[in-house]
Amino acid sequence: MKRLAFCLLLFTLLLASCTPRPAEPQTISIMTHDSFAISEDIIKVFEAENDSKVSFIQSGDAGSMLNQAILTKDAPIADILFGVDNTFLSRALEADIFEAYDSSALTDIPDEFKLDPSNRALPVDYGDVCINYDKNYFAEKNLAIPQTFEDLAKPEYKGLLVVENPATSSPGLAFLLATRAHFGDGYLDYWKSLKANGTVVVDGWETAYYTNFSASSGKGAQTMVVSYASSPAAEVFFASEPLTDSPTASIVASGMCFRQIEFVGILKNSQNKVLAQKFVDFMLSRKFQEDMPLNMFVYPVNKNAKLPDVFVQFAQVAESPAVLSYSEIASNRDSWIEAWTAAMK
Amino acid sequence: MENNLLNHGDTETLRKKILRAFLSPWFYRVLLWLAPILFLLAFFFLPLSRILILAFNTSAFTKTNFQLILSTLSFTFYQAALSTILTFVLGIPSAILFSRFDFRGKSLLRALTAVPFMLPTVVVAASFNAILGTRGIFSSLFPLSPEFTTSKTFYFLLILLAHVFYNTTIVIRIVGNALSRLDPKLEAAARSLGADSFHVWKNITLLLLRPSLLAAALLVFMFDFTSFGVILLLGGSNFSTLEVEIYLRVLKLPNMPLAALLSVIQLVFTLIFSIHYTRTINQVTTQTAPRFSLARSPKTTRERAFVITNYLLLITFFLLPLISLPIRSLTRLEADRGQRGEVQYGFTTDYYQELFINRRGSLFYVPPIQAAANSLGYASITVLLSLSLGYPAAYALAKPTRLEKFLDPLIMLPLGSSAVMLGLGFIISFGRSLASPWFVPIAHTLVALPFVIRTLQPALASIPERLRQAASTLGASPFRVWQTVDFPILSRATLGAATFAFTVSLGEFGATLLLTRPEYPTIPIAIQRFLSQPGGLNFGQAMAMATLLMLLTTLAILIIEKLRLPNSGEF
Numbered sequence: 001m002k003r004l005a006f007c008l009l010l011f012t013l014l015l016a017s018c019t020p021r022p023a024e025p026q027t028i029s030i031m032t033h034d035s036f037a038i039s040e041d042i043i044k045v046f047e048a049e050n051d052s053k054v055s056f057i058q059s060g061d062a063g064s065m066l067n068q069a070i071l072t073k074d075a076p077i078a079d080i081l082f083g084v085d086n087t088f089l090s091r092a093l094e095a096d097i098f099e100a101y102d103s104s105a106l107t108d109i110p111d112e113f114k115l116d117p118s119n120r121a122l123p124v125d126y127g128d129v130c131i132n133y134d135k136n137y138f139a140e141k142n143l144a145i146p147q148t149f150e151d152l153a154k155p156e157y158k159g160l161l162v163v164e165n166p167a168t169s170s171p172g173l174a175f176l177l178a179t180r181a182h183f184g185d186g187y188l189d190y191w192k193s194l195k196a197n198g199t200v201v202v203d204g205w206e207t208a209y210y211t212n213f214s215a216s217s218g219k220g221a222q223t224m225v226v227s228y229a230s231s232p233a234a235e236v237f238f239a240s241e242p243l244t245d246s247p248t249a250s251i252v253a254s255g256m257c258f259r260q261i262e263f264v265g266i267l268k269n270s271q272n273k274v275l276a277q278k279f280v281d282f283m284l285s286r287k288f289q290e291d292m293p294l295n296m297f298v299y300p301v302n303k304n305a306k307l308p309d310v311f312v313q314f315a316q317v318a319e320s321p322a323v324l325s326y327s328e329i330a331s332n333r334d335s336w337i338e339a340w341t342a343a344m345k
Numbered sequence: 346m347e348n349n350l351l352n353h354g355d356t357e358t359l360r361k362k363i364l365r366a367f368l369s370p371w372f373y374r375v376l377l378w379l380a381p382i383l384f385l386l387a388f389f390f391l392p393l394s395r396i397l398i399l400a401f402n403t404s405a406f407t408k409t410n411f412q413l414i415l416s417t418l419s420f421t422f423y424q425a426a427l428s429t430i431l432t433f434v435l436g437i438p439s440a441i442l443f444s445r446f447d448f449r450g451k452s453l454l455r456a457l458t459a460v461p462f463m464l465p466t467v468v469v470a471a472s473f474n475a476i477l478g479t480r481g482i483f484s485s486l487f488p489l490s491p492e493f494t495t496s497k498t499f500y501f502l503l504i505l506l507a508h509v510f511y512n513t514t515i516v517i518r519i520v521g522n523a524l525s526r527l528d529p530k531l532e533a534a535a536r537s538l539g540a541d542s543f544h545v546w547k548n549i550t551l552l553l554l555r556p557s558l559l560a561a562a563l564l565v566f567m568f569d570f571t572s573f574g575v576i577l578l579l580g581g582s583n584f585s586t587l588e589v590e591i592y593l594r595v596l597k598l599p600n601m602p603l604a605a606l607l608s609v610i611q612l613v614f615t616l617i618f619s620i621h622y623t624r625t626i627n628q629v630t631t632q633t634a635p636r637f638s639l640a641r642s643p644k645t646t647r648e649r650a651f652v653i654t655n656y657l658l659l660i661t662f663f664l665l666p667l668i669s670l671p672i673r674s675l676t677r678l679e680a681d682r683g684q685r686g687e688v689q690y691g692f693t694t695d696y697y698q699e700l701f702i703n704r705r706g707s708l709f710y711v712p713p714i715q716a717a718a719n720s721l722g723y724a725s726i727t728v729l730l731s732l733s734l735g736y737p738a739a740y741a742l743a744k745p746t747r748l749e750k751f752l753d754p755l756i757m758l759p760l761g762s763s764a765v766m767l768g769l770g771f772i773i774s775f776g777r778s779l780a781s782p783w784f785v786p787i788a789h790t791l792v793a794l795p796f797v798i799r800t801l802q803p804a805l806a807s808i809p810e811r812l813r814q815a816a817s818t819l820g821a822s823p824f825r826v827w828q829t830v831d832f833p834i835l836s837r838a839t840l841g842a843a844t845f846a847f848t849v850s851l852g853e854f855g856a857t858l859l860l861t862r863p864e865y866p867t868i869p870i871a872i873q874r875f876l877s878q879p880g881g882l883n884f885g886q887a888m889a890m891a892t893l894l895m896l897l898t899t900l901a902i903l904i905i906e907k908l909r910l911p912n913s914g915e916f
Binding site for chain 1: 467470471474492494577578580583593595596597598599693695696710769772773776777779780873874876877878879880881882883884885
């Protein structure tokens with residue numbers, strides 16, 4: 001009798017565990033780089049609309065993130081990868097980590113951003129890497145703002161430029177690519193002339209901007225720094241005291257800037273394909289796109305997205321950024337960086 | 346044979362055998378080592394070997410790679426040797442100062458020299474800049490030419506300075522402790538037998554100090570050898586050590602076979618250093634210890650001059666960079682845009698107030714108090730974890746057998762392995778579960794464990810076995826023995842070890858390279874976040890957070906200093 005009762009109990013327990021409970025909200029996880037930021041309200045909107053939970057995993061800088069995604073390709077640790085830019089795009093596509101998705105939201109995005117014709121990687125935002133300069137210094141010294149790469153090697157700008165090491169920094173690599181696009185094979189000679197003119201090379205953007213640049217809080221010795229065209233807007237937005245004008249501006253002359261486009265993709269073997277597709281649509285929608293600028297200081301790719309005032313006033317967009325195809329970057333980036341490292345030693 | 350097992354008499358002997366095995370000292374040792382070894386296997390050796398096996402292949406053996414390895418290795422050795430020598434130049438007089446003399450503010454100054462050891466490199470780089478930068482204190486007193494400040498020599502000097510800044514405390518601790526434990530009777534005896542000061546120094550002091558000098562040199566050398574952040578942040582793009590080269594080959598110019606080869610080379614060297622270190626440090630602890638402090642106030646003019654010079658030197662070298670951060674965090678350094686020209690300095694508490702405001706409604710924004718709470722939470726778990734793993738290991742190490750001699754250097758290995766490689770190993774070994782916040786304290790424990798064991802071991806070794814035996818002959822249960830004999834001696838060492846683990850976790854070495862959950866940022870991560878965007882407010886807030894971290898670290902170290910056993914506190 002006892003045994004029977006026990007069996008019955010077990011059976012009911014089994015049944016109970018089988019009856020559908022109210023569905024737990026699905027969780028979608030997004031792997032991204034450390035610079036990613038977005039408003040809490042925006043994510044809440046998505047979570048409410050889709051009865052789901054969004055979780056983010058930050059895994060170092062863009063290169064480190066991509067490496068981890070490639071290593072874990074067979075058992076992905078996330079459903080979506082955001083933050084691969086055009087300098088890394090080929091590596092991601094060659095490793096075949098993304099699943100193609102023809103989002104309907106792509107109709108609002110200009111073709112110039114759609115680098116992957118098969119839509120495995122979808123553009124989300126862009127930003128121009130340009131030289132920022134200390135407006136104050138140039139006005140005081142009555143010094144002309146350099147308008148070409150060649151200008152930077154002139155004696156009047158001796159020791160005034162700080163750049164990031166392309167081997168360790170993504171804006172540094174972008175700037176190297178801009179010079180490569182302009183000078184072709186002669187880019188190393190140009191860099192040697194920059195070196196002779198006292199150009200300072202540091203490991204990363206933080207050091208360049210906050211330690212070496214004269215117009216930042218670091219009050220360094222260099223009056224020009226490789227940064228982003230949107231940095232002047234950030235200087236106003238994050239000023240200690242309300243500012244009416246930015247202390248910095250960007251040199252956006254033709255060919256002097258390099259455009260970084262960031263992509264999102266659904267990882268192969270994702271367990272939440274439908275929800276992942278919805279999230280990608282959401283990232284390309286106006287709501288998300290209009291929230292990005294003040295969080296990440298990048299430009300939206302959606303042509304209907306409105307820019308915040310501080311962007312309209314102080315951020316600049318390069319009119320004709322340097323052009324290098326992403327496949328050309330992919331096949332040469334390592335050898336360019338190594339040649340550069342050897343030349344600058 | 347198997348049938349014989351059923352035989353009654355044989356079962357009896359078998360049972361006895363098993364019983365004896367359980368009671369044998371070997372079984373105890375294995376039991377003690379079980380948890381720490383399993384921990385190291387699961388979170389260090391397995392992930393690391395998995396990634397090394399995955400990445401390694403013979404394609405790394407090329408001529409160009411060989412040349413690269415050779416030049417990197419020679420620079421790594423060169424800078425580490427030079428840094429070690431310079432660290433000793435500052436460290437030895439300071440060790441004498443702290444062990445032989447009493448003066449006002451001694452414990453605070455001693456604590457100050459230990460603070461840099463726990464600070465993240467970003468913060469140290471910022472504080473160096475505040476002193477040596479173009480508008481820094483030093484540069485306004487002694488203007489340096491821009492040619493010099495952008496030259497390779499200047500960057501190299503910065504690296505060396507930073508290494509000295511980080512590691513002087515090791516020399517002060519290891520050599521200083523040995524000095525204060527020297528039996529003064531030996532020197533007095535030599536003197537009364539007619540030896541002059543030089544001979545006393547050479548034949549007695551130096552001879553007795555040799556193991557501790559060697560141990561300090563090895564440890565400093567090991568830290569300089571695996572230097573990463575300092576080389577990358579302060580050296581510009583000019584230099585690369587093995588660790589930097591591994592980072593580049595993993596993340597920036599991907600060449601995994603080469604990275605794996607470099608990692609193996611670095612591990613082999615670390616192992617060699619660890620073996621030498623653990624051998625010498627065990628000689629240090631066997632020296633006779635006087636029961637009273639040798640420190641006294643300076644008497645002669647020469648002694649006074651020595652104390653004052655040293656005091657000032659340490660104040661300038663340690664206090665100036667450290668104090669520059671709180672000053673920066675309270676100073677507005679922005680040119681008034683209305684009247685272009687001079688930079689306006691002014692006092693402000695804005696940066697601290699702003700720490701509590703989420704301007705952009707950003708998802709990952711957590712108030713700094715929350716980041717501090719996260720840091721403290723992780724640090725507490727690290728303390729618990731590293732103490733519970735460190736205690737059994739330290740017990741076993743207190744009376745080393747051949748097993749301990751083999752295992753001892755292995756515990757040190759995590760200190761010298763590339764964080765990038767280990768991070769990748771974690772990812773392929775643990776996958777999705779890595780997103781769990783538990784991995785942060787686990788990674789911290791890997792780094793804290795060697796320090797914790799090194800702090801507990803001498804205290805455990807110092808407990809006389811006679812006391813324990815006496816207690817148990819008098820009928821005390823094993824627990825009672827532990828409670829009345831071991832515990833009083835151990836409580837201070839335990840607190841010291843706990844504080845070590847705590848500060849190591851606060852400063853967070855390299856663990857940021859693993860996956861991070863943005864919802865639970867720590868103080869170093871928050872600093873990094875502020876520093877990654879332009880704007881005066883961001884920089885000010887980063888400095889304010891750094892100040893917060895520094896205060897927490899200094900407090901923790903002051904606690905270690907107060908609780909230090911006179912003959913423990915070894916690394």
